[in-house]
Amino acid sequence: MAPLKIVNIRTASITLSALVRDAQEAPVCLTRHGHPMAILVGVQGQELADILREWDPTLRAGAAAAPAPVTRAPRARGRRAPAR
DSSP: OOOOEEEEHHHHHHSHHHHHHHHTTSOEEEEETTEEEEEEOOOTTSOHHHHHHHHOHHHHSOGGGSOOOOOOOOOOOSOOOOOO
């Protein structure tokens, strides 16, 4: 495994595709002003459900503990009510 790569966010935004490829081999630490902000971790070859269970604590506890999905209110059709 290659050592952790450290990249500032400005450079990361320009070279994201290459960093995603690099992250398949070893995590990439993204920094801002020299402070760590995020870790880019490769997950190629893993199933999405397995990744979500690993990274989302609500899914680890089981589906019963997961929050209800957020739904949008239906859009009103027609004209808006006049302002009073």
